[in-house]
Amino acid sequence: MPLSESRVLYIDDDEGLCRLAKRHLERQGCELTYALSGAEGIELARAEPFDLVALDHFMPGMGGLETLELLMALPSPPGVIYVTGSDETGVAVAALKAGAVDYVVKTGSGDFFELLTSTLHQALATLRLRQQKEQVEQQLRDTNVQLEALLHEMNHRVANSLQMVSSLVSLQSRRATGQEARAMLQDVRHRIQAIGRIHRQLYTGESFHAVNMRDYLEGMARDLTGTFSSENIRRSIKVMAQDASLPAAMAVTLGVLVNELVSNACKYAYGKEESGEVRIRFDLEGADGYHLRVEDDGIGLSGMNDGLNPKGTGLGSQIVTAMARSLGAKHSVTSEGKGLQVDIYRAPSSLPPSTLPETASAVDSTS
Numbered sequence: 159m160p161l162s163e164s165r166v167l168y169i170d171d172d173e174g175l176c177r178l179a180k181r182h183l184e185r186q187g188c189e190l191t192y193a194l195s196g197a198e199g200i201e202l203a204r205a206e207p208f209d210l211v212a213l214d215h216f217m218p219g220m221g222g223l224e225t226l227e228l229l230m231a232l233p234s235p236p237g238v239i240y241v242t243g244s245d246e247t248g249v250a251v252a253a254l255k256a257g258a259v260d261y262v263v264k265t266g267s268g269d270f271f272e273l274l275t276s277t278l279h280q281a282l283a284t285l286r287l288r289q290q291k292e293q294v295e296q297q298l299r300d301t302n303v304q305l306e307a308l309l310h311e312m313n314h315r316v317a318n319s320l321q322m323v324s325s326l327v328s329l330q331s332r333r334a335t336g337q338e339a340r341a342m343l344q345d346v347r348h349r350i351q352a353i354g355r356i357h358r359q360l361y362t363g364e365s366f367h368a369v370n371m372r373d374y375l376e377g378m379a380r381d382l383t384g385t386f387s388s389e390n391i392r393r394s395i396k397v398m399a400q401d402a403s404l405p406a407a408m409a410v411t412l413g414v415l416v417n418e419l420v421s422n423a424c425k426y427a428y429g430k431e432e433s434g435e436v437r438i439r440f441d442l443e444g445a446d447g448y449h450l451r452v453e454d455d456g457i458g459l460s461g462m463n464d465g466l467n468p469k470g471t472g473l474g475s476q477i478v479t480a481m482a483r484s485l486g487a488k489h490s491v492t493s494e495g496k497g498l499q500v501d502i503y504r505a506p507s508s509l510p511p512s513t514l515p516e517t518a519s520a521v522d523s524t525s
Protein backbone atom coordinates (compact mmCIF):
# COMPACT_ATOMS: atom_id res chain seq x y z
CA MET A 159 0.00 0.00 0.00
CA PRO A 160 1.53 3.37 -1.01
CA LEU A 161 1.55 6.28 1.46
CA SER A 162 -0.99 8.12 -0.73
CA GLU A 163 -3.59 5.42 0.04
CA SER A 164 -2.86 5.09 3.72
CA ARG A 165 -4.64 6.63 6.69
CA VAL A 166 -2.37 8.48 9.10
CA LEU A 167 -3.15 9.79 12.60
CA TYR A 168 -0.96 12.54 14.04
CA ILE A 169 -1.08 12.86 17.85
CA ASP A 170 0.49 16.07 19.18
CA ASP A 171 -0.71 18.79 21.56
CA ASP A 172 0.82 21.45 19.24
CA GLU A 173 -2.14 22.27 16.96
CA GLY A 174 -0.05 24.48 14.65
CA LEU A 175 2.35 21.60 13.97
CA CYS A 176 -0.56 19.21 13.40
CA ARG A 177 -2.08 21.56 10.81
CA LEU A 178 1.28 21.96 9.00
CA ALA A 179 1.78 18.18 9.00
CA LYS A 180 -1.75 17.70 7.60
CA ARG A 181 -1.14 20.19 4.82
CA HIS A 182 2.23 18.68 3.95
CA LEU A 183 1.03 15.09 3.86
CA GLU A 184 -2.24 15.83 2.08
CA ARG A 185 -0.17 17.37 -0.70
CA GLN A 186 1.25 13.86 -1.12
CA GLY A 187 -2.28 12.50 -1.39
CA CYS A 188 -2.30 11.01 2.11
CA GLU A 189 -5.30 11.33 4.41
CA LEU A 190 -4.22 12.74 7.81
CA THR A 191 -6.35 13.10 10.93
CA TYR A 192 -4.93 14.72 14.02
CA ALA A 193 -5.61 14.49 17.74
CA LEU A 194 -4.43 17.04 20.31
CA SER A 195 -3.95 14.61 23.19
CA GLY A 196 -3.05 10.99 23.84
CA ALA A 197 -6.54 10.25 25.13
CA GLU A 198 -8.20 11.74 22.01
CA GLY A 199 -5.77 9.84 19.79
CA ILE A 200 -6.60 6.53 21.48
CA GLU A 201 -10.33 7.21 21.13
CA LEU A 202 -9.93 7.88 17.38
CA ALA A 203 -7.72 4.82 16.87
CA ARG A 204 -10.25 2.64 18.70
CA ALA A 205 -13.14 3.98 16.59
CA GLU A 206 -11.52 3.58 13.13
CA PRO A 207 -8.33 1.79 12.18
CA PHE A 208 -5.28 3.80 11.03
CA ASP A 209 -2.38 2.37 9.07
CA LEU A 210 0.17 4.66 10.71
CA VAL A 211 0.31 6.90 13.77
CA ALA A 212 2.87 9.69 14.32
CA LEU A 213 3.03 10.14 18.09
CA ASP A 214 4.65 13.00 20.01
CA HIS A 215 6.58 12.27 23.20
CA PHE A 216 5.92 15.39 25.30
CA MET A 217 2.21 15.95 25.80
CA PRO A 218 0.37 17.17 28.88
CA GLY A 219 -1.75 14.49 30.55
CA MET A 220 -1.17 11.16 28.89
CA GLY A 221 2.42 11.21 27.58
CA GLY A 222 3.72 9.60 24.38
CA LEU A 223 5.01 6.34 25.95
CA GLU A 224 1.75 5.75 27.82
CA THR A 225 -0.26 6.42 24.64
CA LEU A 226 2.05 4.06 22.74
CA GLU A 227 1.35 1.26 25.22
CA LEU A 228 -2.41 1.67 24.69
CA LEU A 229 -2.01 1.81 20.89
CA MET A 230 0.00 -1.41 20.96
CA ALA A 231 -2.74 -3.08 22.99
CA LEU A 232 -5.35 -2.46 20.24
CA PRO A 233 -6.62 -5.60 18.44
CA SER A 234 -4.72 -4.64 15.26
CA PRO A 235 -2.17 -2.04 16.34
CA PRO A 236 -1.08 0.57 13.77
CA GLY A 237 2.54 1.18 12.80
CA VAL A 238 3.76 3.92 15.17
CA ILE A 239 6.39 6.57 14.35
CA TYR A 240 7.57 8.10 17.59
CA VAL A 241 8.31 11.84 17.48
CA THR A 242 10.97 12.96 19.98
CA GLY A 243 13.00 16.07 20.81
CA SER A 244 16.55 16.17 19.41
CA ASP A 245 18.43 15.08 22.57
CA GLU A 246 16.14 12.24 23.61
CA THR A 247 17.79 9.10 22.22
CA GLY A 248 16.93 7.19 25.41
CA VAL A 249 13.27 7.97 24.81
CA ALA A 250 13.53 6.78 21.19
CA VAL A 251 15.05 3.48 22.34
CA ALA A 252 12.27 3.03 24.92
CA ALA A 253 9.65 3.70 22.20
CA LEU A 254 11.23 1.19 19.80
CA LYS A 255 11.32 -1.41 22.58
CA ALA A 256 7.66 -0.71 23.32
CA GLY A 257 6.70 -1.50 19.71
CA ALA A 258 7.23 1.70 17.65
CA VAL A 259 8.31 0.92 14.07
CA ASP A 260 10.66 3.91 13.89
CA TYR A 261 11.27 7.35 15.35
CA VAL A 262 11.79 10.81 13.97
CA VAL A 263 13.46 13.80 15.63
CA LYS A 264 11.44 17.01 15.84
CA THR A 265 13.84 19.61 14.39
CA GLY A 266 11.56 22.64 14.46
CA SER A 267 12.37 23.45 10.80
CA GLY A 268 10.67 22.53 7.51
CA ASP A 269 13.05 19.53 7.20
CA PHE A 270 11.00 17.82 9.86
CA PHE A 271 8.06 17.25 7.49
CA GLU A 272 10.37 15.82 4.79
CA LEU A 273 11.87 13.53 7.41
CA LEU A 274 8.45 12.55 8.73
CA THR A 275 7.20 11.71 5.21
CA SER A 276 10.19 9.52 4.37
CA THR A 277 9.97 7.79 7.76
CA LEU A 278 6.28 7.08 7.13
CA HIS A 279 7.20 5.60 3.70
CA GLN A 280 9.81 3.34 5.30
CA ALA A 281 7.45 2.34 8.09
CA LEU A 282 4.88 1.23 5.49
CA ALA A 283 7.52 -0.89 3.74
CA THR A 284 8.56 -2.43 7.10
CA LEU A 285 4.94 -3.21 7.97
CA ARG A 286 4.40 -4.81 4.57
CA LEU A 287 7.45 -7.04 5.10
CA ARG A 288 6.21 -8.00 8.59
CA GLN A 289 2.81 -8.91 7.16
CA GLN A 290 4.40 -11.03 4.44
CA LYS A 291 6.58 -12.77 7.06
CA GLU A 292 3.53 -13.49 9.21
CA GLN A 293 1.66 -14.88 6.17
CA VAL A 294 4.58 -17.16 5.25
CA GLU A 295 4.86 -18.33 8.88
CA GLN A 296 1.14 -19.08 8.97
CA GLN A 297 1.45 -21.03 5.69
CA LEU A 298 4.33 -23.02 7.20
CA ARG A 299 2.27 -23.77 10.31
CA ASP A 300 -0.67 -24.92 8.11
CA THR A 301 1.64 -27.12 6.02
CA ASN A 302 3.11 -28.63 9.20
CA VAL A 303 -0.37 -29.51 10.46
CA GLN A 304 -1.17 -31.18 7.10
CA LEU A 305 2.12 -33.10 7.08
CA GLU A 306 1.57 -34.29 10.65
CA ALA A 307 -1.92 -35.50 9.73
CA LEU A 308 -0.43 -37.32 6.74
CA LEU A 309 2.28 -38.91 8.89
CA HIS A 310 -0.31 -39.93 11.47
CA GLU A 311 -2.40 -41.57 8.76
CA MET A 312 0.63 -43.28 7.24
CA ASN A 313 1.76 -44.74 10.58
CA HIS A 314 -1.80 -45.89 11.26
CA ARG A 315 -1.98 -47.70 7.91
CA VAL A 316 1.49 -49.23 8.20
CA ALA A 317 0.68 -50.49 11.74
CA ASN A 318 -2.63 -51.97 10.53
CA SER A 319 -0.99 -53.62 7.53
CA LEU A 320 1.76 -55.12 9.70
CA GLN A 321 -0.89 -56.37 12.13
CA MET A 322 -2.64 -58.05 9.18
CA VAL A 323 0.62 -59.64 7.97
CA SER A 324 1.33 -60.82 11.52
CA SER A 325 -2.14 -62.42 11.76
CA LEU A 326 -1.65 -64.14 8.40
CA VAL A 327 1.68 -65.56 9.57
CA SER A 328 0.00 -66.74 12.75
CA LEU A 329 -2.74 -68.50 10.73
CA GLN A 330 -0.11 -70.08 8.54
CA SER A 331 1.87 -71.29 11.57
CA ARG A 332 -1.23 -73.05 12.92
CA ARG A 333 -1.52 -74.92 9.63
CA ALA A 334 2.18 -75.87 9.56
CA THR A 335 2.69 -79.58 10.13
CA GLY A 336 6.18 -79.66 11.62
CA GLN A 337 7.12 -78.29 15.06
CA GLU A 338 10.16 -76.52 13.56
CA ALA A 339 8.16 -74.78 10.83
CA ARG A 340 5.61 -73.62 13.42
CA ALA A 341 8.35 -72.19 15.64
CA MET A 342 9.97 -70.41 12.73
CA LEU A 343 6.70 -68.81 11.68
CA GLN A 344 6.08 -67.66 15.27
CA ASP A 345 9.55 -66.05 15.30
CA VAL A 346 8.72 -64.23 12.07
CA ARG A 347 5.50 -63.03 13.67
CA HIS A 348 7.37 -61.57 16.68
CA ARG A 349 9.77 -59.75 14.39
CA ILE A 350 6.88 -58.20 12.47
CA GLN A 351 5.17 -57.24 15.72
CA ALA A 352 8.32 -55.51 17.02
CA ILE A 353 8.23 -53.22 13.97
CA GLY A 354 4.45 -52.77 13.99
CA ARG A 355 4.51 -51.67 17.63
CA ILE A 356 6.75 -48.73 16.70
CA HIS A 357 4.26 -47.49 14.10
CA ARG A 358 1.37 -47.95 16.52
CA GLN A 359 3.22 -45.89 19.12
CA LEU A 360 3.98 -43.19 16.54
CA TYR A 361 0.33 -42.56 15.83
CA THR A 362 -0.97 -43.01 19.36
CA GLY A 363 1.90 -41.22 21.17
CA GLU A 364 2.80 -37.57 21.56
CA SER A 365 5.37 -37.42 18.79
CA PHE A 366 5.17 -38.40 15.11
CA HIS A 367 8.88 -39.05 14.74
CA ALA A 368 10.20 -40.05 18.17
CA VAL A 369 9.44 -43.13 20.24
CA ASN A 370 9.37 -43.24 24.03
CA MET A 371 11.66 -46.18 24.73
CA ARG A 372 10.21 -47.01 28.15
CA ASP A 373 6.65 -47.27 26.78
CA TYR A 374 7.86 -49.22 23.77
CA LEU A 375 9.97 -51.72 25.70
CA GLU A 376 7.27 -52.21 28.35
CA GLY A 377 4.73 -52.98 25.59
CA MET A 378 7.10 -55.46 23.99
CA ALA A 379 7.86 -57.08 27.38
CA ARG A 380 4.13 -57.53 28.07
CA ASP A 381 3.57 -59.24 24.69
CA LEU A 382 6.63 -61.51 24.99
CA THR A 383 5.74 -62.44 28.59
CA GLY A 384 2.34 -63.57 27.32
CA THR A 385 3.90 -65.52 24.45
CA PHE A 386 6.59 -67.36 26.41
CA SER A 387 4.78 -67.95 29.72
CA SER A 388 2.34 -70.73 30.43
CA GLU A 389 0.02 -71.34 33.35
CA ASN A 390 2.74 -72.84 35.56
CA ILE A 391 5.97 -71.60 34.03
CA ARG A 392 6.50 -67.88 34.00
CA ARG A 393 8.93 -65.79 32.04
CA SER A 394 9.10 -62.54 33.96
CA ILE A 395 10.44 -59.78 31.69
CA LYS A 396 11.41 -56.65 33.62
CA VAL A 397 12.07 -53.30 31.99
CA MET A 398 14.30 -50.68 33.60
CA ALA A 399 14.32 -47.91 31.04
CA GLN A 400 14.65 -44.18 31.14
CA ASP A 401 11.66 -42.14 30.13
CA ALA A 402 13.50 -41.05 26.97
CA SER A 403 12.64 -40.78 23.31
CA LEU A 404 14.64 -41.87 20.29
CA PRO A 405 14.09 -41.14 16.59
CA ALA A 406 11.73 -43.74 15.06
CA ALA A 407 14.39 -45.24 12.73
CA MET A 408 16.76 -45.85 15.66
CA ALA A 409 13.97 -47.18 17.89
CA VAL A 410 12.77 -49.68 15.27
CA THR A 411 16.29 -51.10 14.85
CA LEU A 412 16.76 -51.41 18.62
CA GLY A 413 13.28 -52.93 18.88
CA VAL A 414 14.06 -55.72 16.41
CA LEU A 415 17.32 -56.35 18.25
CA VAL A 416 15.69 -56.50 21.72
CA ASN A 417 13.05 -58.86 20.37
CA GLU A 418 15.78 -61.32 19.30
CA LEU A 419 17.67 -61.12 22.60
CA VAL A 420 14.59 -61.45 24.82
CA SER A 421 13.17 -64.28 22.69
CA ASN A 422 16.49 -66.13 23.00
CA ALA A 423 16.56 -65.65 26.79
CA CYS A 424 12.96 -66.84 27.10
CA LYS A 425 13.59 -69.87 24.92
CA TYR A 426 17.06 -71.04 25.95
CA ALA A 427 18.12 -69.59 29.31
CA TYR A 428 15.82 -71.70 31.47
CA GLY A 429 14.61 -75.27 31.39
CA LYS A 430 11.20 -76.09 29.95
CA GLU A 431 9.76 -76.60 33.44
CA GLU A 432 11.59 -73.68 35.01
CA SER A 433 10.43 -70.09 35.56
CA GLY A 434 12.95 -67.29 35.13
CA GLU A 435 13.60 -63.60 34.84
CA VAL A 436 14.81 -61.56 31.86
CA ARG A 437 15.85 -57.93 32.37
CA ILE A 438 15.97 -55.15 29.80
CA ARG A 439 17.86 -52.00 30.79
CA PHE A 440 17.97 -48.92 28.64
CA ASP A 441 19.76 -45.67 29.48
CA LEU A 442 20.22 -42.67 27.27
CA GLU A 443 23.66 -41.07 27.19
CA GLY A 444 23.98 -37.51 25.99
CA ALA A 445 21.79 -36.49 23.07
CA ASP A 446 22.09 -39.61 20.90
CA GLY A 447 24.07 -42.21 22.84
CA TYR A 448 22.60 -45.10 24.80
CA HIS A 449 23.36 -48.29 26.67
CA LEU A 450 21.05 -51.25 26.22
CA ARG A 451 21.47 -54.44 28.21
CA VAL A 452 19.44 -57.65 28.03
CA GLU A 453 20.32 -60.21 30.70
CA ASP A 454 19.06 -63.37 32.31
CA ASP A 455 20.09 -65.72 35.15
CA GLY A 456 19.90 -68.91 33.09
CA ILE A 457 22.40 -71.46 31.81
CA GLY A 458 24.49 -68.96 29.84
CA LEU A 459 26.87 -69.93 27.05
CA SER A 460 29.26 -72.76 27.84
CA GLY A 461 30.09 -76.31 26.83
CA MET A 462 27.57 -77.65 24.35
CA ASN A 463 25.52 -74.48 24.50
CA ASP A 464 28.16 -72.13 23.13
CA GLY A 465 25.85 -70.32 20.72
CA LEU A 466 27.84 -71.66 17.77
CA ASN A 467 25.48 -74.62 17.42
CA PRO A 468 22.14 -72.84 17.37
CA LYS A 469 19.06 -74.72 18.40
CA GLY A 470 17.05 -72.81 15.82
CA THR A 471 18.20 -71.30 12.51
CA GLY A 472 20.85 -69.07 14.08
CA LEU A 473 19.30 -66.03 12.37
CA GLY A 474 18.84 -64.17 15.68
CA SER A 475 22.58 -63.60 16.27
CA GLN A 476 23.01 -62.42 12.69
CA ILE A 477 20.15 -59.96 13.08
CA VAL A 478 21.59 -58.61 16.35
CA THR A 479 25.06 -58.16 14.82
CA ALA A 480 23.68 -56.49 11.68
CA MET A 481 21.37 -54.16 13.66
CA ALA A 482 24.17 -53.14 16.08
CA ARG A 483 26.42 -52.42 13.12
CA SER A 484 23.77 -50.31 11.38
CA LEU A 485 23.35 -48.30 14.60
CA GLY A 486 27.12 -47.72 14.89
CA ALA A 487 26.96 -49.43 18.29
CA LYS A 488 29.35 -51.72 20.13
CA HIS A 489 27.93 -55.17 20.81
CA SER A 490 29.26 -57.50 23.47
CA VAL A 491 28.11 -60.80 24.92
CA THR A 492 29.19 -61.80 28.43
CA SER A 493 28.56 -65.16 30.00
CA GLU A 494 30.58 -65.61 33.15
CA GLY A 495 29.06 -67.84 35.77
CA LYS A 496 25.31 -67.52 35.79
CA GLY A 497 23.27 -66.26 32.89
CA LEU A 498 23.94 -64.31 29.74
CA GLN A 499 24.35 -60.60 29.36
CA VAL A 500 24.26 -58.74 26.04
CA ASP A 501 25.29 -55.08 25.87
CA ILE A 502 24.66 -52.70 23.03
CA TYR A 503 26.45 -49.41 23.56
CA ARG A 504 26.43 -46.37 21.36
CA ALA A 505 28.56 -43.45 22.51
CA PRO A 506 27.08 -39.98 22.16
CA SER A 507 28.30 -38.38 18.90
CA SER A 508 30.79 -36.22 20.79
CA LEU A 509 32.57 -39.35 22.13
CA PRO A 510 34.32 -42.04 20.03
CA PRO A 511 32.64 -45.47 20.42
CA SER A 512 35.79 -46.94 21.96
CA THR A 513 34.90 -48.86 25.11
CA LEU A 514 31.85 -50.30 26.75
CA PRO A 515 31.04 -48.44 29.95
CA GLU A 516 31.15 -51.54 32.18
CA THR A 517 31.83 -55.29 32.14
CA ALA A 518 34.41 -57.13 30.10
CA SER A 519 33.19 -59.01 27.05
CA ALA A 520 33.54 -62.72 26.83
CA VAL A 521 32.42 -62.90 23.21
CA ASP A 522 32.95 -59.58 21.50
CA SER A 523 30.90 -59.20 18.35
CA THR A 524 31.92 -55.60 17.78
CA SER A 525 30.82 -54.35 14.41
Ligand SMILES: Nc1ncnc2c1ncn2[C@@H]1O[C@H](COP(=O)(O)OP(=O)(O)OP(=O)(O)O)[C@@H](O)[C@H]1O
Pocket residue numbers: 345418422423424426427454456457458459463464465466467468469470471472473474475476498
Ligand atom coordinates in the same frame (compact mmCIF):
# COMPACT_ATOMS: atom_id res chain seq x y z
N1 LIG B 1 20.08 -66.12 26.70
C1 LIG B 1 20.57 -67.29 26.26
N2 LIG B 1 20.80 -68.30 27.12
C2 LIG B 1 21.30 -69.48 26.69
N3 LIG B 1 21.60 -69.73 25.41
C3 LIG B 1 21.40 -68.78 24.49
C4 LIG B 1 20.88 -67.50 24.86
N4 LIG B 1 20.81 -66.77 23.74
C5 LIG B 1 21.24 -67.52 22.73
N5 LIG B 1 21.60 -68.74 23.17
C6 LIG B 1 22.18 -69.81 22.36
O1 LIG B 1 22.70 -69.25 21.19
C7 LIG B 1 22.13 -69.85 20.04
C8 LIG B 1 22.08 -68.90 18.90
O2 LIG B 1 21.01 -67.97 19.04
P1 LIG B 1 20.38 -67.34 17.76
O3 LIG B 1 19.38 -66.37 18.17
O4 LIG B 1 21.46 -66.89 16.87
O5 LIG B 1 19.72 -68.56 17.05
P2 LIG B 1 18.39 -69.33 17.43
O6 LIG B 1 17.64 -68.58 18.46
O7 LIG B 1 18.80 -70.71 17.76
O8 LIG B 1 17.63 -69.28 16.08
P3 LIG B 1 16.64 -68.13 15.59
O9 LIG B 1 17.10 -66.89 16.27
O10 LIG B 1 16.84 -68.08 14.13
O11 LIG B 1 15.31 -68.55 16.04
C9 LIG B 1 20.81 -70.39 20.51
O12 LIG B 1 20.37 -71.47 19.72
C10 LIG B 1 21.13 -70.82 21.93
O13 LIG B 1 21.73 -72.08 21.93
Ligand SMILES: [Mg+2]
Pocket residue numbers: 418421422470473474475
Ligand atom coordinates in the same frame (compact mmCIF):
# COMPACT_ATOMS: atom_id res chain seq x y z
MG1 LIG C 1 17.19 -66.55 18.37
